[in-house]
Amino acid sequence: MDEERSPSGSVGAVKGTGGVRSTPVNIIAGFLGAGKTTLIRAQLEARRGEKLAVIVNDFGEASLDEATLKSGAPFQLTSIPGGCLCCTAPEGFVTALDAVLETAPDRLLIEPTGLARPQDLVDTIRRCPQRERLALAPVLVLVDPARLDRLRPEERELVEHAAGVADVLIASRSDLCDAAALRRFDAFAKTLWPGPLAIHHCSQGQVPPSLLDWPEGADRKARQERLREHANAHQPNAAFQARSFHWPAHLVFSGERLRRALQQMQDELDAAGLTRIKGIFRTREGFELMELAGGKLQAQRSAHRRDSRADVILECAEGEQADARFRRIAADFERALLTERERAESAEQIEVVLPDGRVRVLRREDLAALPDGVADITTLFPKRKGSAARVAALWSALQLPAAGSAVVCAEDGFASEPVPLRALRQGFLLHSEGKAALPRERGGPFRLLLPESAQGAAASCANVKGVVRVVLRDG
Numbered sequence: 001m002d003e004e005r006s007p008s009g010s011v012g013a014v015k016g017t018g019g020v021r022s023t024p025v026n027i028i029a030g031f032l033g034a035g036k037t038t039l040i041r042a043q044l045e046a047r048r049g050e051k052l053a054v055i056v057n058d059f060g061e062a063s064l065d066e067a068t069l070k071s072g073a074p075f076q077l078t079s080i081p082g083g084c085l086c087c088t089a090p091e092g093f094v095t096a097l098d099a100v101l102e103t104a105p106d107r108l109l110i111e112p113t114g115l116a117r118p119q120d121l122v123d124t125i126r127r128c129p130q131r132e133r134l135a136l137a138p139v140l141v142l143v144d145p146a147r148l149d150r151l152r153p154e155e156r157e158l159v160e161h162a163a164g165v166a167d168v169l170i171a172s173r174s175d176l177c178d179a180a181a182l183r184r185f186d187a188f189a190k191t192l193w194p195g196p197l198a199i200h201h202c203s204q205g206q207v208p209p210s211l212l213d214w215p216e217g218a219d220r221k222a223r224q225e226r227l228r229e230h231a232n233a234h235q236p237n238a239a240f241q242a243r244s245f246h247w248p249a250h251l252v253f254s255g256e257r258l259r260r261a262l263q264q265m266q267d268e269l270d271a272a273g274l275t276r277i278k279g280i281f282r283t284r285e286g287f288e289l290m291e292l293a294g295g296k297l298q299a300q301r302s303a304h305r306r307d308s309r310a311d312v313i314l315e316c317a318e319g320e321q322a323d324a325r326f327r328r329i330a331a332d333f334e335r336a337l338l339t340e341r342e343r344a345e346s347a348e349q350i351e352v353v354l355p356d357g358r359v360r361v362l363r364r365e366d367l368a369a370l371p372d373g374v375a376d377i378t379t380l381f382p383k384r385k386g387s388a389a390r391v392a393a394l395w396s397a398l399q400l401p402a403a404g405s406a407v408v409c410a411e412d413g414f415a416s417e418p419v420p421l422r423a424l425r426q427g428f429l430l431h432s433e434g435k436a437a438l439p440r441e442r443g444g445p446f447r448l449l450l451p452e453s454a455q456g457a458a459a460s461c462a463n464v465k466g467v468v469r470v471v472l473r474d475g
Contacts, residue, residue, distance in 0.1 A: 022135040023101060025108040026212050027121055030142030031151075031159050032114030035172035038205035039142060040109055046209050053077075053105035055096055057112045097130045107212070108134070115158065119165040119287075119303045123414055127465065137212055138167035138197065139305075145185035146177035163188070164303030168211050169196040175203035193289075194280065194309060240275060240313055241322045245333060247282075247308040252343070252413040255283035257336040259299075262292050265332060277329075279310030284338070285407045285471050286415030301417070347411040348437075350429075350446055352398065353471040360398055364445065367431040370397055377430060381449055386438050388428040388449070395425055401472065408448055409469035416464055418473060426451060429467070440466070 028036050037056075044052060054077050100108060112121055118139055125134060141162045151159060163169055169192075171185045182201065189199050197215060200207055258281055265274060277292040280302045289302040312329055314322050350367075352360040367373075367389040374380065374388045394400075402425075405418035430438050430447040438444030443465030450463055 023105055023108050024137040025134050026137045027118050027139045028109055028111050029118035029162050034142040034144050035205055036111050036142055042205035050106040053100045053108045055110045094128055101133055118162050119305050122305045127414055139165055140168045141166035142170045142172040144173050145171045145181040161303045163192055165305050166196045168198045171201045174201040241316050242313045243326045245310045249307050252338045253281045253283045253336050254338050255285050261332040261336045262297055266292055275313040275315050277312050280304045281308045284409045347468055350467055351469045355472050355474045364431050364437055367429055386430045387432040388430045391427040392425045405473050407471045408464045410464050411466040411468045
């Protein structure tokens with residue numbers, strides 16, 4: 001299978017790479033009290049002919065959702081209490097996945113805590129040891145329209161981040177809110193770009209089972225192409241012509257080359273009628289929303305995880321065909337993609353990218369030579385082993401800035417959210433096991449570990465396997 005998130009209209013397990021049986025997995029996300037458990041119960045009732053498994057992550061130890069789900073429904077339930085699946089409870093999640101997959105379910109439903117960021121869970125599934133046995137199906141995100149305008153700023157931010165990763169956005173409890181609240185929800189949904197594949201109003205958790213599968217008739221071959229391009233409103237006599245470009249989510253762009261390419265497009269095509277380029281790209285520093293308009297490039301983090309994509313609008317003379325200009329843009333985008341060789345070469349070293357763009361390269365022997373190293377990390381992290389360097393010692397040796405944040409990037413394209421440097425400096429970089437490099441099955445060649453005392457300062461999970469880059473940002 002080209003990518004875990006390749007669409008599949010089928011119900012039940014599908015075949016992955018090499019004939020491996022892949023189980024469709026839906027993340028059912030939403031803020032506290034949005035109705036996730038109610039929706040799962042409704043799906044369990046609607047799918048009695050399927051063998052379902054459910055993993056529930058309750059933030060508290062009481063496991064109230066587990067107790068609610070257990071009542072009366074025949075399915076396998078696994079509860080992971082006391083933390084977030086992708087941050088403080090990742091080991092329990094991996095163990096739970098092993099146990100669930102051994103039962104060969106037709107589908108797996110995952111309900112993360114209402115305080116979790118579903119995009120982090122998507123990243124965790126894509127990186128977990130069982131990734132070849134899982135096929136990511138649409139992510140469902142529930143929003144309670146009646147509460148949308150009453151959320152505190154930090155709660156609103158969580159809801160907006162979750163909505164940004166939604167493949168299906170659901171207005172829950174629509175029977176308990178008035179028409180004005182539903183209109184506000186619909187207006188909110190229209191602000192999302194590129195937006196979900198489907199928007200649905202529901203009551204009592206009732207949604208069509210088909211929403212948990214990729215849309216019928218989805219062109220699987222097209223989504224597997226290295227680059228897919230199609231025309232939008234491509235009118236020969238139109239003053240403006242637009243094209244959309246798509247890349248599968250497993251492809252990763254070089255952020256530096258992408259920015260240079262966008263600037264080159266601006267310089268070369270401005271006089272030729274470039275009106276706007278807006279895109280979401282998976283770069284080595286994570287998913288970024290970039291927009292080039294009016295001669296300025298703006299970039300910010302994006303919660304979108306479905307793919308990389310760009311919309312390009314050109315101003316055209318009457319009767320002009322802009323195909324040649326669009327082909328040039330497509331070639332520029334292609335050159336910004338990382339090659340497999342580039343990704344493999346970077347895995348044996350760590351690049352520290354300073355805010356001014358300078359790069360410091362570190363190898364295993366450099367980390368091993370730092371003072372105050374830890375010969376056996378087991379004394380600090382009981383479930384880990386190997387030798388580690390203290391990040392604080394690295395900071396002192398390289399005279400790196402004390403203020404700001406950093407994005408920690410892995411060889412497989414994963415990138416953390418910005419981590420405050422005060423938290424990062426408390427961490428450890430595992431680099432060796434005995435006299436050899438830390439093996440990949442243990443997160444090597446380099447693995448970042450943060451103690452629990454530092455995790456609270458990070459916006460999302462910063463225990464990163466396969467570290468290849470640390471990109472510093474000004475405060």
